[in-house]
Amino acid sequence: MRRGLVLLVALLVSIASLFGTAVAGPFGPPSVMHATSDDVPRQPREALPANLVGATAHAGSVTVIGEPGLEDTAQDLASKAQLALDEISADLIDGLPRPGAIEVHLVRDSSDLPRVAPQGRGAPPWAIGVAYPDLGIISVAMRRGGTYVDPVNTLRHELAHLALGAAIGDKAPHWLHEGFAYQHSAEFSFERSETLAGMAWLGGIVSLDELDRSFPAEESPAHRAYAQSYDFVGYLSRRGHWEDTDDDGDRWPFRRFLADLGKGKTIDQAAMKAFGKPMKLLFEEWRANLSSRYLLAPIGLMGLAAWVLVALILMLAWRRRRKQNRARIALWDVEERRRDREEQRAQAEVAARLAAITLASSPAGGALVVPPPATRLDGIDPLADDPATDPHGSTAARLLN
Numbered sequence: 001m002r003r004g005l006v007l008l009v010a011l012l013v014s015i016a017s018l019f020g021t022a023v024a025g026p027f028g029p030p031s032v033m034h035a036t037s038d039d040v041p042r043q044p045r046e047a048l049p050a051n052l053v054g055a056t057a058h059a060g061s062v063t064v065i066g067e068p069g070l071e072d073t074a075q076d077l078a079s080k081a082q083l084a085l086d087e088i089s090a091d092l093i094d095g096l097p098r099p100g101a102i103e104v105h106l107v108r109d110s111s112d113l114p115r116v117a118p119q120g121r122g123a124p125p126w127a128i129g130v131a132y133p134d135l136g137i138i139s140v141a142m143r144r145g146g147t148y149v150d151p152v153n154t155l156r157h158e159l160a161h162l163a164l165g166a167a168i169g170d171k172a173p174h175w176l177h178e179g180f181a182y183q184h185s186a187e188f189s190f191e192r193s194e195t196l197a198g199m200a201w202l203g204g205i206v207s208l209d210e211l212d213r214s215f216p217a218e219e220s221p222a223h224r225a226y227a228q229s230y231d232f233v234g235y236l237s238r239r240g241h242w243e244d245t246d247d248d249g250d251r252w253p254f255r256r257f258l259a260d261l262g263k264g265k266t267i268d269q270a271a272m273k274a275f276g277k278p279m280k281l282l283f284e285e286w287r288a289n290l291s292s293r294y295l296l297a298p299i300g301l302m303g304l305a306a307w308v309l310v311a312l313i314l315m316l317a318w319r320r321r322r323k324q325n326r327a328r329i330a331l332w333d334v335e336e337r338r339r340d341r342e343e344q345r346a347q348a349e350v351a352a353r354l355a356a357i358t359l360a361s362s363p364a365g366g367a368l369v370v371p372p373p374a375t376r377l378d379g380i381d382p383l384a385d386d387p388a389t390d391p392h393g394s395t396a397a398r399l400l401n
């Protein structure tokens with residue numbers, strides 16, 4: 001019962017979030033890995049396997065080297081990488097260092113990621129993309145097993161890791177790295193919503209002190225550590241300097257926080273200056289916000305769902321009424337045309353009968369006007385008294401009464 005409720009809440013919040021975030025490819029979010037830095041030098045291009053080098057594309061500071069046959073994808077990734085870098089750089093202000101030249105290794109299948117990794121670095125078997133921030137190298141695969149994963153989203157995620165690594169180095173905790181990368185790739189995941197809803201309803205939020213240690217060995221965006229990091233950093237990016245839900249700060253407090261972190265302040269010093277609170281209090285604030293979002297979501301969203309349902313019913317009723325009206329008008333038209341035809345037929349019959357009568361009574365067999373038979377008067381005044389009618393020859397009245 002409780003799990004059913006959690007699923008329902010996750011579903012409702014997921015539907016709501018579709019209107020507010022970008023949606024990843026049709027097969028869900030990519031699994032990505034932010035590789036830790038070490039002193040291994042950049043792999044010379046000649047060391048890449050020959051069968052995995054064919055398509056090359058450049059845009060700004062980005063070079064994409066892809067498998068033969070992936071020329072179009074390589075070109076697309078190069079141009080979109082440069083745009084993404086510009087967007088990501090807007091979050092890294094105050095002259096924070098930016099990544100230099102970036103090389104992207106593009107392969108079709110994730111099983112080839114270890115083969116295009118820098119020497120001695122490798123790639124985890126579950127990854128679909130890997131960033132090596134210290135080397136300025138990113139590897140991206142287009143599918144894992146039979147599942148296609150949008151390489152643009154994967155590349156954006158890895159570029160964000162690379163840019164944050166260049167700007168802040170290793171001073172950014174893991175949760176901040178993953179949350180920042182999610183800010184710039186925004187892959188949608190129903191499972192992650194379910195994880196967050198479960199934490200809001202059933203508990204299990206990992207404390208800030210434990211968060212970095214609780215990341216799983218294998219990346220899983222639905223895992224609590226990832227889901228928490230994505231949501232917490234998202235909350236910080238939307239928070240103004242003060243705890244005021246109407247003021248999102250236009251990301252400036254968040255940018256100020258990253259800049260101070262990059263300039264050597266501790267995470268609490270940077271948080272105090274940007275948000276007026278130490279990180280632990282901000283974390284508690286986020287925890288309360290998460291609960292209110294997921295606990296109140298059913299009420300708000302069910303109300304919204306009820307409105308949508310009523311609107312749908314009204315629309316269907318209106319369409320039905322319109323259909324009925326059209327059918328009625330069409331019926332009236334048919335009826336009117338039938339009456340017109342009958343009237344015309346009746347008029348035609350009357351005209352035909354009149355014509356028949358006229359023809360029948362005409363001696364000429366065709367005259368339309370038949371004069372009465374003529375009577376010759378032969379000099380007789382028809383107005384004179386007829387003596388035959390008055391045998392007494394008297395003009396006196398024969399009768400009085």
Ligand SMILES: [Zn+2]
Nearest residue numbers: 032033034181
């Ligand atoms: Zn990541």
